[in-house]
Amino acid sequence: MASASDRGPWRIATRRSTLAQTQARHVGESLQEATGRPFELVPMATTGDDHPDRALEAFDSKGLFVDSTRRAVLSGDCHLVVHSYKDLPTEPAEGLVIGAVPQRVDPRDALVTRAGHRLAELPRDRQVTIGTSSPRRRAQLQKARRDVLVQPIRGNLETRLGKVVNGEVDGIVLALAGLLRLRPQGFDLTVVPLEHGELLHAPAQGALAIECRVDDATTRKGLRRLDHAPTRTVVAAERELLLQLQGGCTAPIGAHASLLPGPDGGERLELLGLLSDPSGTRLYRASHETAADEPQLLGRVMAATLLEAGGHEVLETLRRQAG
Numbered sequence: 526m527a528s529a530s531d532r533g534p535w536r537i538a539t540r541r542s543t544l545a546q547t548q549a550r551h552v553g554e555s556l557q558e559a560t561g562r563p564f565e566l567v568p569m570a571t572t573g574d575d576h577p578d579r580a581l582e583a584f585d586s587k588g589l590f591v592d593s594t595r596r597a598v599l600s601g602d603c604h605l606v607v608h609s610y611k612d613l614p615t616e617p618a619e620g621l622v623i624g625a626v627p628q629r630v631d632p633r634d635a636l637v638t639r640a641g642h643r644l645a646e647l648p649r650d651r652q653v654t655i656g657t658s659s660p661r662r663r664a665q666l667q668k669a670r671r672d673v674l675v676q677p678i679r680g681n682l683e684t685r686l687g688k689v690v691n692g693e694v695d696g697i698v699l700a701l702a703g704l705l706r707l708r709p710q711g712f713d714l715t716v717v718p719l720e721h722g723e724l725l726h727a728p729a730q731g732a733l734a735i736e737c738r739v740d741d742a743t744t745r746k747g748l749r750r751l752d753h754a755p756t757r758t759v760v761a762a763e764r765e766l767l768l769q770l771q772g773g774c775t776a777p778i779g780a781h782a783s784l785l786p787g788p789d790g791g792e793r794l795e796l797l798g799l800l801s802d803p804s805g806t807r808l809y810r811a812s813h814e815t816a817a818d819e820p821q822l823l824g825r826v827m828a829a830t831l832l833e834a835g836g837h838e839v840l841e842t843l844r845r846q847a848g
């Protein structure tokens with residue numbers, strides 16, 4: 526087995542999915558440009574990939590998507606691993622550190638249909654079906670449009686787009702980031718981004734987390750070149766909300782943080798948060814702001830607000846159901 530040394534190419538562990546490999550290649554190219562060292566991808570199967578036919582809900586947030594890639598970094602076989610930040614478990618992995626959070630792309634979800642409808646414009650004179658396996662998207666779709674039938678949908682990006690093209694469903698909701706990175710061609714479909722007030726995206730959506738070993742000074746130094754401080758800040762606020770709310774159950778949770786100009790030329794940090802029951806019947810939204818250097822505080826304040834508004838009962842019910 527090749528091993529990752531301080532010389533030779535950067536070895537980048539990646540899951541086998543096209544999205545994961547595309548993201549890893551982008552990171553590799555940036556790292557090569559920043560350091561003058563070439564890179565190679567080291568694709569590997571993960572537990573999550575072994576069950577691609579299961580609905581997303583079947584996976585918890587306990588690291589199903591990251592296990593073997595992280596092990597490859599911890600063992601010294603690879604220098605780094607690139608994750609979709611939103612799929613990363615909130616518990617830090619022992620011995621690993623997030624060495625870089627590159628600038629994030631558009632974090633919004635999008636509604637993909639043949640006709641280019643907005644959510645509010647979907648026809649009402651017939652049964653419309655929208656495919657998604659995400660509890661967060663389902664809850665918000667049902668809140669906005671009780672009349673729409675939300676269906677679980679499986680398969681990779683191209684398979685799901687194909688189901689819209691052939692009319693199996695009227696539309697799907699997915700992350701704009703995946704479309705931007707994969708640029709699927711040849712589908713006669715319209716992509717309409719969903720605004721934060723329509724359907725709030727997942728915490729850290731559109732961002733990447735690049736992990737390396739805590740004690741690997743060379744890789745940490747290389748990764749610092751890719752780090753984007755404003756993205757770290759907004760993602761920290763969004764992830765703190767997730768951390769505060771996910772005590773043993775996965776509720777639909779949305780979060781969007783942004784840095785805005787503040788008084789006296791400073792910056793302030795704004796956070797939109799959402800917590801819902803799975804049906805979207807009890808759905809709570811709030812917005813708060815703090816100084817730009819208080820992302821964790823902002824996430825905690827948001828969590829307290831959503832819990833007090835009724836989120837406590839929602840989480841209690843979910844916990845009881847989970848057993």
Ligand SMILES: NCc1[nH]cc(CCC(=O)O)c1CC(=O)O
Nearest residue numbers: 609611699700702703730731732
């Ligand atoms: N849960 C799957 C997943 N993980 C990361 C992305 C792409 C978006 C991103 O990088 O945040 C997607 C696809 C989707 O949600 O439609």
